[in-house]
Amino acid sequence: MITSPAQWTARRRLVAAISGGLALVAVVIVGLYGLAGDPEPGPSVTLEPVGPLPQTPPTGAPTDDPSTAPELPVLPETNDAVPYAREVANALFTWDTMSGLTPRDYANVLIADADPSGIETSGLVTDVTTYLPADDVWRQLRQYETRQWLEVYGIQVPSSWGRIVSESRGQIPDGTWAVTVRAYRHREGVWEGQQDTTREKVAFTVFVGCPPRFDERCHLLRLSELGNPL
Secondary structure (H helix, E strand, O other), rough: OOOHHHHHHHHHHHHHHHHOOOOHHHHHHHHHHHOOOOOOOOOOOOOOOOOOOOOOOOOOOOOHHHHHOOOOOOOOOOOOHHHHHHHHHHHHHEOOOOOOOHHHHHHHHHHHHHOOOOOOOOHHHHHHHOOOOOOHHHHHHOOOOOOOEEEEEEEOOOOOHHHHHHHHHOOOOOOOOEEEEEEEEEEEEEEEEEEEEEEEEEEEEEEEEOOOOOOOEEEEEOOOOOOOOO
């Protein structure tokens, strides 16, 4: 989601840089996603989910019992960026409006595994909330008993990533990975008493920090704009 002319310009620069040279790509990636190491921690942030408008019309109102809400799984402790990014993708896209949980609950699974220094956390909060429905949209989607999940059909580190890191001349620390995910986003709900499902292709890039950037395991750094992978 592009929210300002400055963001639009930055993303246009990223596209132009990819076609113009890897050295410039590295500079733009650092500027746009803030992937460079920094000893100064970022400020604390408050999670306020925002997101897209609903795409289906309302039906009956469901009941809601938060006491029966399931516990969400945490992200795996691994030093392998690709399987870690796969679980990030699943956590980001898998939700159920009838679970008794809120968008904040689903978002917190990802925010809890953010850059432990806090440097990237503020940016990550913004990234995550653009993927999840806002609270008012969530309430509307509950009227259709809507749930969503992801079917990944392609996941890999872009072939250019090693050269991008090299061309950054140390701005992108060792252990920083870009993992591009290509998948089908499924949604299911009830419309006029009938089950209705949709399937849509999506693509995005997960930026991950693993050893030696962090000790022992990977952490989530940033997310690209949906539909605009690296």
